[in-house]
Amino acid sequence: MGNDQKNKLFYFTASSSAAQEHVTKTIKNSVNLMDYADYIDNGFLDELENPENVNMWGATPGTSNKSNWNKLEKVYRFLLYGSNQTFTHYGRVIAKVQNHQLAESIWGTTTKGETWEYIFFVEIIFKTDISIKEFNRFVGYSENFTPQGFSFIADTKLEKIINKYNSIDTAIKTLNDGIEYENDLKQNDPEVSEDNKDDQDLEYETGIKSKIRKIKNYINAKGFSYKPGTIENFYLSLKTKPFVLLAGISGTGKTKLVQLFAEAVGCNGEQFNLISVRPDWSDTSDLLGYTNIKGDFQPGPLIKTIKLANQNPDKPYLVCLDEMNLARVEYYFSDFLSKMETRKYKQDRIVTDELLSDIIFFEKENIEVADKHEYEGLHLSENLYIIGTVNMDETTHPFSKKVLDRANTIEFNQINLMDLPAQNDLDIETLNEENQFLKTKYLNLIDALPEKKSHIEEITGILRDINEILKSANLHAGYRIRDEINFYMIHADNYRLFSNDSQENQNKALDYQIKQKILPRIQGSSRELKNILIDLFDYFADTNFKVENRKISEQMIQHLENNQDIKYPQSADKVAHMIKRYEQDGFTAFWI
Template sequence: MMNIYQKYYEQYYLEINAVEIETGEGVSEKMDDLTIKQKLSQIKNYIKAQGFTYPDNLIENFYLSLKTKPFVLLAGISGTGKTKLVQLFAEAIGCTSENERFKLISVKLDWNDSADLLGYSNISGDFQTGPILETIKKASNDLDNPYLVCLDEMNLARVEYYFSDFLSKMETRYFEDNRIKTDKILSKNEFDARDNTDALSKYGNLYLPDNLYIIGTVNMDETTQPFSKKVLDRANTIEFNQIELTAFLEEDYDNLKVENLKLSNEFLKTNYLKLKDLLPEKKEKITEITEELKELNKILKKANLQVGYRIRDEINFYLIEALDKNLMNKTTAFDTEILQKVLPRIQGSSLIIKKVLVELFKFFAGKDYSTENGQFADKMWKYYETNKDEIKYSKSAEKIVYMLRRYEEDSFTSYWL
């Protein structure tokens, strides 16, 4: 019997024969003519062909997160394939270390300033470039192609110390002649006045180009640093907690020899920077999304955890992209964004945190436990297990149960279990 992936593989190439270049160039040269779903299917096949299997919709989620904003966090325990996902996704769209469009940077424990990442003037007055600066410069001179940077083990050092300048510059993004630009990433003060005329000329006018995408991998354990809301508010946090040790045995790798693609920056480039960019065309969808987020905020406000305008906008961007490209339905996309943009901000030991968790479960699953006394996370879990196929926001409800269970066991909880 033909393996399902082999069958899909053959069907896929039958579909894309129509878009091959008549001069004989391979289909990987003409991938921008395919739909987003076809491109993502090819990317998934490429990743599987390398021997890595990820949960359903993870690649779509990763794509939508990058499309919404060029800064994404991949969180979870060590060894779950976070760094490998970034590398293989980059390879699948034509970004490799060989063509210098993929850069892996290992964060050092002693990083405490943006100079550790961007560069600094040494004691002799010579400018020493940081590990990311040349990639930024190269990307700025090659705007049609995407560049991916993976900050590996990003929270070994305090992220706010060495990455704050990036976060601030990212918030200055604006459109100019159909390109997205930011304020300059280095000021004249970064260059010693003695002998750095060349360095100032070479790097002084750099900004964060719209073809640069930064992905941080983070391990949440006793060796790493926690994240502040400043960081969490500016990223989609994708958690790696689904581990299927035998999933690779189900793949027919012999029939998944797929070429990597050659995609332009249009594939990942952000379309929206402000909510007004979606008006008036998407007003009805924005209203629906924002009204539901408003109801969620009423619960969060009780613990002073309500989301602000930035999160509102980026949740809207994510959902609009997901719906327009037919990658997820509204409920699944909203559930995913709650999990990635809202719940990571919740932590604490006060009684109000427990009350908020209980009310959030009611919002997600439709079951009210506010009249229960004592410990009831196990009851909540049984309800979830029995009804998860009917629960509206299933992923968020499941996470709330884990967070409540930790609260009952430790009198403290957070998203990072």
């Protein structure tokens, strides 16, 4: 700690397109200084450990820049503030030199004829993804502060950070991984003692936010872009329950998301199974298999994956049921839904009742079913994750509440045709995750009550308010929905994937859950339903629209466009468009 007290942290900015070109040239890529040896003193080259492979930055002449450059010493830490209001790199200074010719030969000159001659050479410690909002809160700046140029963090602020985290490296890694609040939790919670601190730390040490960032980088590098929060929400949905629906119009990247997510976490080969659902499927045997008249068991497309998952409990297995509602889901998938409800802990594993019944292993007279022993005793294991993609159009079947109550339904309907894939050099490293990364922690709400009682009471109180609005039309949520929303919210609170700010993170997470667990169940044509939707909008957006107004959906949509401080913006927007559909057709549903 003592040594780091002498260290410093500074930042420099590269927000313009020209500065981003410099980032690409000398930060993301290295420079071979031997190519510029004519401009550099041999003694200086000898100081560098590897002059053929260095990263570097420079500042133009100016009183402030020169003063800050003069302060630089080896090992001083820096953050690079790039585009999209994000800090993208963290590293340390390894050398510095003032060299006009070198700077001009590498970066050229400004329109004023100046060049970035106050050069410092750096080592990149790790890439970062730290928003300006997170940085300002962490350091103690005002929330509207925006970095400009080249500047040091004040000693008084840096001292507080080092005292709290022991070193600058630890502090920035903690901020980057999204767990800076974890230290606050330990300091402020008297129940966190030295005896149980290791257990409390386990969840944070997994670096979930860092892993999600790598998954997003992998998907982006493959040329696919999803709106902010999509990957985080998909992960938390899988973590809550291993059955998720991706619903929307055709061509919005639902199936590709599942494929790329599987690749990114290391579910390749037999750990990923893409199954195209057929319109003529009518019962469980279409997925699991059946016994033919000769007594031979004909395995279905899913049974091999289930068997592998049972045999390898530490590996995650992802199954994508593509166009899941081409056939009636209640016909061919009802047994799976029922078995999911039998989940229970057996020692430290989550198991279900046996999956294959005697009906599937039908034995005719004295004919014994071949290979029966291979598939007997299989269950839906905790490492099997089923994701259904759903197109809601005239060629498909709607879902019953039985299905919707048991899944998180993530909507894919918003299209931005101008969101073109960008060329990038993002790190496309894939993970090789074990099942612990996706495995749920809770099956029953009572399991979470001891450690999360106040949090559960707060969330359940909000759900109770929403239920009061819904119950007049018998649309209110039951215990299963209450429990699963709370599980999602607990994981969201633990990992802070949407924001490091506790309240902001909670609002965003609950917004997803309202839209995914409560709103999909709403449909109808009664006048009472419109009144309910108006009340929901008022609750989500903190407004007071009058029921008497005949055409109010456009006013609602306009209100959302003009206000950025809506508590639950996604849910409010969805309800406004459901009201618009009602005003146009006299009927509305979530699937519009």
